[in-house]
Amino acid sequence: MSEAGSGRITKVVIVGGGTAGWMTAAALSRLVAGGVSVTLVESEEIGTVGVGEATIPSLLDFNRMLGIDEDAFVRATSATFKLGIEFRDWTRLGDAYLHPFGTHGRDVEGVSFHQLWLRQRASGAGDPGSIGDYCLSAVAARRGRFNRPSANPQSVLSTLSYAFHFDAALYAAFLRNLAEQDGVVRVEGRVVAVDKDPDAGSITAVQLADGRSIDGELFIDCSGFRSLLLGDALRVPFTSWQHWLPCDRAWAVPSARQGPLTPYTRATADTAGWRWRIPLQHRVGNGYVYSSAHIDDDAARDALLAGLEGTALGEPRQLRFVAGRRDRLWEKNCIAIGLSGGFLEPLESTSIHLIQSGITRLMTLFPDTGFSTVETAEYNRVMLREYEQVRDFIILHYHATQRSDSPFWEHCRTMALPESLQSKLELWSGKARVFREQGELFTPDSWIAVLLGQGIDPQSFDPLAAVLPAGETARFLAHVRDMIDKTAAAMPTHEQFIAQHCAA
Numbered sequence: 218m219s220e221a222g223s224g225r226i227t228k229v230v231i232v233g234g235g236t237a238g239w240m241t242a243a244a245l246s247r248l249v250a251g252g253v254s255v256t257l258v259e260s261e262e263i264g265t266v267g268v269g270e271a272t273i274p275s276l277l278d279f280n281r282m283l284g285i286d287e288d289a290f291v292r293a294t295s296a297t298f299k300l301g302i303e304f305r306d307w308t309r310l311g312d313a314y315l316h317p318f319g320t321h322g323r324d325v326e327g328v329s330f331h332q333l334w335l336r337q338r339a340s341g342a343g344d345p346g347s348i349g350d351y352c353l354s355a356v357a358a359r360r361g362r363f364n365r366p367s368a369n370p371q372s373v374l375s376t377l378s379y380a381f382h383f384d385a386a387l388y389a390a391f392l393r394n395l396a397e398q399d400g401v402v403r404v405e406g407r408v409v410a411v412d413k414d415p416d417a418g419s420i421t422a423v424q425l426a427d428g429r430s431i432d433g434e435l436f437i438d439c440s441g442f443r444s445l446l447l448g449d450a451l452r453v454p455f456t457s458w459q460h461w462l463p464c465d466r467a468w469a470v471p472s473a474r475q476g477p478l479t480p481y482t483r484a485t486a487d488t489a490g491w492r493w494r495i496p497l498q499h500r501v502g503n504g505y506v507y508s509s510a511h512i513d514d515d516a517a518r519d520a521l522l523a524g525l526e527g528t529a530l531g532e533p534r535q536l537r538f539v540a541g542r543r544d545r546l547w548e549k550n551c552i553a554i555g556l557s558g559g560f561l562e563p564l565e566s567t568s569i570h571l572i573q574s575g576i577t578r579l580m581t582l583f584p585d586t587g588f589s590t591v592e593t594a595e596y597n598r599v600m601l602r603e604y605e606q607v608r609d610f611i612i613l614h615y616h617a618t619q620r621s622d623s624p625f626w627e628h629c630r631t632m633a634l635p636e637s638l639q640s641k642l643e644l645w646s647g648k649a650r651v652f653r654e655q656g657e658l659f660t661p662d663s664w665i666a667v668l669l670g671q672g673i674d675p676q677s678f679d680p681l682a683a684v685l686p687a688g689e690t691a692r693f694l695a696h697v698r699d700m701i702d703k704t705a706a707a708m709p710t711h712e713q714f715i716a717q718h719c720a721a
């Protein structure tokens with residue numbers, strides 16, 4: 218039953234053809250067969266951000282939803298496999314740890330694995346190694362190996378979890394092809410004005426520079442940092458999180474590949490931010506995300522170039538941004554997906570996930586022309602909370618440092634935290650408890666990897682961990698570690714796997 222006066226949406230207009238625009242178009246293209254027109258407007262003259270290269274495992278679900286053959290996708294986007302992120306120099310200069318995808322060991326009789334590990338470590342009876350030794354993705358990453366997980370839940374290989382590094386421009390082109398095959402209409406043109414209903418204030422059409430007008434009932438704003446519809450036309454305010462995440466610029470440059478193909482992203486902390494290294498099949502993506510209040514542009518550019526392993530392929534490109542998000546991501550008949558809605562730096566490769574999350578939630582709450590305020594409010598509630606949860610996880614990396622070698626790190630180490638993160642840290646610092654909120658992206662395993670990786674040791678552990686006799690715990694840990702090590706050793710190298718299955 219629909220609300221009085223409401224009907225089916227028959228015209229969807231997407232403004233913007235970056236990763237967000239084409240992911241949205243590919244997902245909504247299934248509506249075309251049901252009589253809905255889906256039009257995407259993009260401007261080649263303006264171009265895209267085009268540096269989203271590292272992803273997290275949820276992208277596999279999105280690709281599966283679209284029926285994408287994974288090997289074909291890896292070939293088409295020159296992708297490599299990603300088992301996690303190596304963080305260098307975050308706690309102290311010279312330190313390194315891995316935040317892997319997947320799980321650590323397995324829980325025993327309701328007691329979390331990390332509690333058993335903490336208890337063993339505290340007992341002093343034999344070194345249990347690092348928590349990463351109990352995660353197959355971490356061990357395989359360190360050995361430069363990769364295989365797809367086994368479907369057999371009894372197999373250690375079933376615990377492996379992975380994502381991709383890919384060429385974002387090639388991914389957008391791949392999705393464009395799928396979307397156009399399914400009937401999405403692409404319009405090349407520059408949006409210069411937005412028409413609104415004088416009474417309702419909702420968007421009725423976008424005007425192009427060449428005089429064409431494209432009308433619709435539902436508008437998806439994928440116009441990137443410009444936020445043409447949600448920000449400019451509907452005036453939804455932007456809340457900055459710069460006081461917690463001061464990085465506001467980046468230099469990006471690809472370089473020639475050198476050495477083995479590592480199956481992980483590298484994030485190296487630097488004087489006023491951090492540098493990324495993302496290996497693709499044909500090149501390496503590099504960047505320096507920095508705070509312009511703490512380093513000048515030339516010095517940041519020099520630091521990036523000095524840290525490259527291979528020759529730079531072209532001149533570095535600068536990007537500017539502010540961490541934060543719009544106060545509502547769905548307003549009237551417009552939904553912002555991608556950078557038009559908000560930005561969180563790519564430290565945990567979450568932007569493309571947030572795009573995907575916006576799309577799947579839009580599909581779950583797909584409106585009719587009545588635009589139920591309850592549905593809109595629910596969309597905003599869950600999406601805004603997800604942004605905050607990701608924000609907290611990113612802030613943790615900056616705050617949990619012992620570095621004091623630059624004003625930037627001094628600021629990060631001593632800054633006041635959001636209450637939500639503060640209470641998570643307090644819970645952890647007692648008995649190493651980590652709870653996952655409903656809908657939260659990062660699992661307790663992720664929090665544990667980063668908390669321990671950055672040297673935030675809890676005072677104690679769960680008393681239930683002592684229920685298992687000490688000797689039994691030690692044997693269990695040794696067995697898990699051994700199984701993981703043997704499984705990783707038997708995997709092909711990352712390069713061998715790609716050559717056998719999906720070389721570009």
Ligand code: FAD
Pocket residue numbers: 232233234235236237238258259260261263264265266267268269270271272385406407408409439440441442443445467469504536538554555556557563566567568569570
């Ligand atoms: P854009 O790529 O900017 O696309 C905007 C589109 O709107 C373009 O097609 C443009 O032509 C169009 N447009 C704009 N104005 C008009 C107009 N007036 N008329 C018509 N069309 C218009 N994400 C990750 O998940 N992993 C990463 O590793 C990662 N690294 C990043 C590194 C940096 C430094 C930055 C800044 C971002 C990174 N991101 C990463 C984020 C990622 O790049 C974006 O989330 C992703 O590219 C989506 O961008 P978008 O489609 O929202 O915007």
